[in-house]
Amino acid sequence: MYEQEQTVKTTQTEKISSIFSSISQFILSFLETVVVALVISVVLYLFIMTPHEVVGNSMHPTYKNGEYLMANKISYRIGEPQRGDVIIFKYSETQDFIKRVIGLPGDTVMLKDGHIYINDKILDESGYLSDSVYTNGGNFLKEGESKTVPDGQYFVCGDNRPHSSDSREFGPIKTEDIKGKAWIVYFPFSEFRIVQHETYTNTE
Numbered sequence: 001m002y003e004q005e006q007t008v009k010t011t012q013t014e015k016i017s018s019i020f021s022s023i024s025q026f027i028l029s030f031l032e033t034v035v036v037a038l039v040i041s042v043v044l045y046l047f048i049m050t051p052h053e054v055v056g057n058s059m060h061p062t063y064k065n066g067e068y069l070m071a072n073k074i075s076y077r078i079g080e081p082q083r084g085d086v087i088i089f090k091y092s093e094t095q096d097f098i099k100r101v102i103g104l105p106g107d108t109v110m111l112k113d114g115h116i117y118i119n120d121k122i123l124d125e126s127g128y129l130s131d132s133v134y135t136n137g138g139n140f141l142k143e144g145e146s147k148t149v150p151d152g153q154y155f156v157c158g159d160n161r162p163h164s165s166d167s168r169e170f171g172p173i174k175t176e177d178i179k180g181k182a183w184i185v186y187f188p189f190s191e192f193r194i195v196q197h198e199t200y201t202n203t204e
Helices: 002-048
Strands: 049-053 068-072 086-090 096-103 108-112 115-118 146-148 153-157 178-187
Touching (some): 049 178, 086 153, 096 115
Antiparallel strands (some): 049 068, 068 178, 086 096, 086 178, 108 146
């Protein structure tokens, strides 16, 4: 009788130990998954991608206020920004902007009759601007003036020209301030899409 009780107690102890062991393995496995996910997220954020929230209407309707997009950092480590690229760049210590690259280093940018000219040739922006859009001048680039983009800098504009503070106002941006090339819009989910970058002809 005594031996049977001992056997029952031993079996119960083994079951409890087995349960605790399973729970411990589950917790360890879960923590490992979380750590791996965090490491991958950090690597992606630091070296591959950077998130950005569109604040304001400077790129409307191409990119709307409140949309979230992901920009990749790889493109400009293996190549240079191209005219028509939509980029994220550091505007100040606390604020990033999203704009479109219009002028490359060495380009002459001119505003005339509400249109942008690159190297004395009108830039065809019909892919993202309606015919009724008039591009006004700013403090840096006024109507009828032309400016040469310095080496290592880029002239950028918002697609919503009447409501965009951009290089017309504050001048070209530096290469080192560019954080990445817009890649995907991921929120709202109903607006999920791959970012399309413009290409131009006859601008050289």
